[in-house]
Amino acid sequence: MKVTEEVAIDHGLKKEEFSKICDLLKRIPNITELAIFSAMWNEHCSYKSSRKHLKKLHTKGKQVIQGPGENAGIIDIGDDDAIVFKIESHNHPSFIEPYQGAATGVGGIMRDIFTMGARPIANLNSIHFGSPQHKKTKNLLRGVVKGIGGYGNCIGVPTIAGQTSFDESYNGNILVNAMTLGLVNKNKIFYSKAAGLNKPVIYVGSKTGRDGIHGASMASTTFDEKIEEKKPTVQVGDPFTEKLLLEACLELMADNSIIAIQDMGAAGLTSSSVEMASKGNLGIELNLSEVPCREMNMSPYEIMLSESQERMLIVLENGKENFAKKIFDKWNLDFAVIGKTTNSKKIELFHDNNKVAEIPIDLLAENAPVYNRKWKKTKLPQKLKFNKNNFKSLSLSDCLKKILSNPNIAEKKWIWDQYDHTVMADTIQKPGGDAGVVRVHGTSKAVAASVDSSASYCNSHPLTGGKQVVCESWRNLISVGAKPIAITNCLNFGNPEKEKNMGEFVECIDGISEASEYLDFPVVSGNVSFYNETKDKGIKPTPTIGGVGLIKDYKKIISMNFKKIDNLIVVIGKTEGHIDQSIFARDILNEKKGPPPEINLFNEKNNGETILKLIRNDLVKSVHDISLGGIITAISKMAIIGNKGFKLNKPQDLINKFEYYFGEDQGRYIVEIEPNNMPKVKNILKDSSIHYDEIGIVIPKEIIIDKEAILHIDDLVRSNKNWLKSYMEE
Amino acid sequence: MKSSVIIFPGSNCDRDMDVALKKFGFKNQMIWHNDKTIPKSDLIVLPGGFSYGDYLRCGSIASKSKIIKSVIDFANSGGLVLGICNGFQILTETGLLPGILQQNMYLNFICKNVFIKIKDKKNKYFKNIKKDILELHIAHNEGNYFCSEQELKSLEDNSQIAITYCDSKGLENDDNNPNGAIKNIAGIFNKSKNILGMMPHPERMIDKYLSGEDGSLFFENLLENLR
Numbered sequence: 001m002k003v004t005e006e007v008a009i010d011h012g013l014k015k016e017e018f019s020k021i022c023d024l025l026k027r028i029p030n031i032t033e034l035a036i037f038s039a040m041w042n043e044h045c046s047y048k049s050s051r052k053h054l055k056k057l058h059t060k061g062k063q064v065i066q067g068p069g070e071n072a073g074i075i076d077i078g079d080d081d082a083i084v085f086k087i088e089s090h091n092h093p094s095f096i097e098p099y100q101g102a103a104t105g106v107g108g109i110m111r112d113i114f115t116m117g118a119r120p121i122a123n124l125n126s127i128h129f130g131s132p133q134h135k136k137t138k139n140l141l142r143g144v145v146k147g148i149g150g151y152g153n154c155i156g157v158p159t160i161a162g163q164t165s166f167d168e169s170y171n172g173n174i175l176v177n178a179m180t181l182g183l184v185n186k187n188k189i190f191y192s193k194a195a196g197l198n199k200p201v202i203y204v205g206s207k208t209g210r211d212g213i214h215g216a217s218m219a220s221t222t223f224d225e226k227i228e229e230k231k232p233t234v235q236v237g238d239p240f241t242e243k244l245l246l247e248a249c250l251e252l253m254a255d256n257s258i259i260a261i262q263d264m265g266a267a268g269l270t271s272s273s274v275e276m277a278s279k280g281n282l283g284i285e286l287n288l289s290e291v292p293c294r295e296m297n298m299s300p301y302e303i304m305l306s307e308s309q310e311r312m313l314i315v316l317e318n319g320k321e322n323f324a325k326k327i328f329d330k331w332n333l334d335f336a337v338i339g340k341t342t343n344s345k346k347i348e349l350f351h352d353n354n355k356v357a358e359i360p361i362d363l364l365a366e367n368a369p370v371y372n373r374k375w376k377k378t379k380l381p382q383k384l385k386f387n388k389n390n391f392k393s394l395s396l397s398d399c400l401k402k403i404l405s406n407p408n409i410a411e412k413k414w415i416w417d418q419y420d421h422t423v424m425a426d427t428i429q430k431p432g433g434d435a436g437v438v439r440v441h442g443t444s445k446a447v448a449a450s451v452d453s454s455a456s457y458c459n460s461h462p463l464t465g466g467k468q469v470v471c472e473s474w475r476n477l478i479s480v481g482a483k484p485i486a487i488t489n490c491l492n493f494g495n496p497e498k499e500k501n502m503g504e505f506v507e508c509i510d511g512i513s514e515a516s517e518y519l520d521f522p523v524v525s526g527n528v529s530f531y532n533e534t535k536d537k538g539i540k541p542t543p544t545i546g547g548v549g550l551i552k553d554y555k556k557i558i559s560m561n562f563k564k565i566d567n568l569i570v571v572i573g574k575t576e577g578h579i580d581q582s583i584f585a586r587d588i589l590n591e592k593k594g595p596p597p598e599i600n601l602f603n604e605k606n607n608g609e610t611i612l613k614l615i616r617n618d619l620v621k622s623v624h625d626i627s628l629g630g631i632i633t634a635i636s637k638m639a640i641i642g643n644k645g646f647k648l649n650k651p652q653d654l655i656n657k658f659e660y661y662f663g664e665d666q667g668r669y670i671v672e673i674e675p676n677n678m679p680k681v682k683n684i685l686k687d688s689s690i691h692y693d694e695i696g697i698v699i700p701k702e703i704i705i706d707k708e709a710i711l712h713i714d715d716l717v718r719s720n721k722n723w724l725k726s727y728m729e730e
Numbered sequence: 731m732k733s734s735v736i737i738f739p740g741s742n743c744d745r746d747m748d749v750a751l752k753k754f755g756f757k758n759q760m761i762w763h764n765d766k767t768i769p770k771s772d773l774i775v776l777p778g779g780f781s782y783g784d785y786l787r788c789g790s791i792a793s794k795s796k797i798i799k800s801v802i803d804f805a806n807s808g809g810l811v812l813g814i815c816n817g818f819q820i821l822t823e824t825g826l827l828p829g830i831l832q833q834n835m836y837l838n839f840i841c842k843n844v845f846i847k848i849k850d851k852k853n854k855y856f857k858n859i860k861k862d863i864l865e866l867h868i869a870h871n872e873g874n875y876f877c878s879e880q881e882l883k884s885l886e887d888n889s890q891i892a893i894t895y896c897d898s899k900g901l902e903n904d905d906n907n908p909n910g911a912i913k914n915i916a917g918i919f920n921k922s923k924n925i926l927g928m929m930p931h932p933e934r935m936i937d938k939y940l941s942g943e944d945g946s947l948f949f950e951n952l953l954e955n956l957r
Contacts, residue, residue: 149839153869154780156742240740240783332739418839420869422931423778425746428939439939554939 011038039267049496058517073524082186084118087179089529094176098143103151111263118182130171154239159419160436172534192262194280201339205311209294212307248331257320278365283344292334375502397710410723434479446554448482455540457596466511473547475625482549489526494538504541560624562642573668577659584662626668632661647704648696743778750933754949776817789819818927829877835910841869853923864944866930875911892917
């Protein structure tokens with residue numbers, strides 16, 4: 001096939017990019033070479049629109065062993081233990097084929113983790129769908145949940161927490177972000193940097209098929225009505241093979257025979273071989289005739305672009321081939337020596353004894369285009385003036401019931417019941433808590449993890465929204481008693497070629513960076529997903545933050561359910577009654593304008609650290625952060641899970657009660673305190689200059705507000721628990 | 731007491747079972763599916779997971795694996811064989827236990843705590859256990875037990891129904907049946923009650939920080955009965 005400008009454009013390259021390739025090569029590439037360029041230069045692999053801004057992220061910290069740039073980030077949790085973790089998007093494939101898209105998303109992120117030598121110990125996910133009324137939503141949700149479960153359950157890694165949201169901006173582009181945590185000995189970490197000349201390059205895992213060809217370039221464009229035609233670009237997963245690959249890789253890693261290892265993810269053999277060579281400043285020579293293929297007569301083009309799952313590329317020490325082969329034979333996996341490292345600094349491909357491609361590595365990596373795209377700042381919207389007289393017709397109990405059954409607040413048990421969240425027998429906080437928690441096997445430590453995003457806040461004011469998501473993640477970890485350590489981010493945005501979308505991206509990053517630096521909560525890994533756009537309609541900016549924290553003594557874990565009648569309910573942090581952008585404003589008042597609540601990083605840090613102090617001194621019985629739906633929604637959730645009622649005092653006269661109960665001011669928590677501990681708690685709070693409200697007490701079954709019994713706990717349970725199940729089963 | 735846990739490719743509860751058995755005092759060893767013989771054991775466990783990817787049917791390929799003949803011989807000579815979840819599916823596929831495990835009635839994987847009622851205590855597994863109702867944990871996609879009317883009658887006549895799904899007070903009805911199993915069956919014995927297949931995972935309930943502690947009762951009691 002003759003390579004022309006049209007062919008290049010069909011491969012997702014821009015006209016200027018094609019001429020740059022010809023200039024750099026000083027000739028026109030052949031079709032295989034063009035395919036390699038298109039795979040390496042697309043947005044998904046090259047980060048060409050985002051790279052400039054990602055540099056601004058705060059990535060350093062005392063406990064950071066590995067920051068962004070490797071397969072995943074790594075943090076030190078003491079005693080030679082380290083946690084490897086990362087979040088990754090699989091948005092585009094999941095919209096086209098929800099089961100396989102989501103399943104291979106989970107498979108891909110787990111490979112990123114065990115590539116580094118870590119055994120995966122927990123999975124999380126953040127999934128976002130269109131309006132529940134949209135005709136595709138239900139099937140997409142069902143398929144995605146089945147896909148996530150189908151893969152993770154089979155591997156035997158617990159899915160311990162997640163986030164599900166519904167918003168019409170996802171009608172044409174759902175988001176599926178999967179996160180995995182793995183445990184590794186910090187002296188036995190494996191990297192993707194090749195080293196040494198003439199070292200054998202080994203292919204292991206599944207055979208290469210024709211699935212997923214152009215997957216990465218598909219994920220680098222927007223969708224149109226012909227989207228169904230892209231189904232063949234979605235990979236097909238086989239979790240059983242991945243389980244074997246996991247065990248085989250870990251078995252081989254116990255020995256010192258691996259120099260570098262890289263999973264074949266987006267852009268398959270192309271990106272894995274180029275990345276390993278590029279990081280090692282080496283060349284690589286591959287004989288594609290040796291690649292185990294699933295189908296007959298696969299061309300070099302197809303072999304290089306296939307995104308077949310469950311494959312790894314390894315650079316091995318000389319002479320270790322037979323030793324390694326035995327392990328992969330034991331696990332019934334393909335094993336083939338397909339090439340070697342060279343000093344040419346080129347990627348050279350052979351097929352049927354012919355050289356079929358030769359490209360200097362630096363053209364694919366360092367010389368990949370970087371764009372300084374134009375972007376537009378988002379102004380902080382004016383705060384709305386609500387007419388309080390309009391609130392008089394509202395009933396507090398009706399509002400509360402409506403908010404508890406709002407799709408974004410309603411309990412998601414229908415989802416997490418389909419995920420094995422207890423396999424490995426170390427899950428000590430299951431889904432439904434503020435963060436999931438697993439013990440570090442065989443130790444007294446536990447690791448907490450949470451995934452968060454706040455698209456409405458980010459949409460209204462990206463800078464504040466970016467800060468807010470980091471803070472929310474921090475709060476969720478604090479709320480289970482964990483010290484927050486580091487984050488991974490999955491940056492889901494629309495088309496970066498539009499100034500508005502690019503601006504959202506830039507400012508969300510600024511917000512994330514500012515908050516993570518202030519809180520000493522660095523970003524250690526992540527991924528960017530642009531072009532979440534269909535027929536010119538983009539998603540709301542949705543940076544997803546995956547936070548990880550450490551509980552030194554797992555027996556000190558704390559949960560959110562109310563524990564005992566007559567215990568005091570205290571709000572930590574100041575309530576101003578900010579309802580712009582709140583669920584109350586959007587769902588009850590039908591008002592979508594206004595700024596998100598402000599972030600005060602000093603208070604955020606001070607309040608969080610003080611909560612941890614209270615937990616460590618055994619002074620609180622339960623903790624829950626206040627987020628969507630404000631104080632009363634937070635208290636209701638604690639009551640629902642604890643199956644108890646509550647009695648609340650009248651709020652201070654200064655604030656309208658709807659604003660007080662439903663306002664979404666940041667940096668706040670609800671804590672449950674035994675009355676005899678209250679003096680000690682007060683001292684600690686005063687010492688730290690923290691504002692608190694003694695708002696009420698835990699009672700058996702009723703919901704009493706300002707002396708008026710408005711509801712029974714069963715009403716709250718029904719409102720909160722029924723929505724999703726009846727939606728899915730109707 | 732010596733126990734052996736068989737690892738098939740795709741098993742994923744093998745480590746959890748190993749941890750549980752050791753915690754309660756068994757000397758446990760792990761046996762690879764391609765081995766032909768099993769060292770002397772007082773108990774053989776077929777753990778949960780997705781043996782051979784659950785291809786064809788859950789448990790069917792494992793039931794033809796190299797190691798399985800030794801398991802069958804051990805069982806036929808009266809040795810104790812415990813199959814949990816996928817292990818239960820393997821036991822029905824080998825024919826050591828009657829019936830089959832179909833896909834759950836609502837076609838979804840289910841992972842949650844359930845209550846089970848112990849229906850028979852005249853056996854090594856449940857003899858002397860203090861409680862009649864245990865809170866255990868299930869995690870499966872194919873746990874919907876089914877058998878012919880004749881087989882069911884024989885199970886009932888010989889008290890081979892080991893445990894059934896129920897509520898916290900022991901009531902067995904459709905509301906407390908998570909997967910549509912016939913007669914709420916969660917586990918059964920063979921006729922001589924040395925083989926037990928059950929869907930719930932006692933190995934995930936062995937300390938109070940996990941989903942619960944009733945799994946501890948099961949293992950402590952089993953060890954005591956084997957002494």
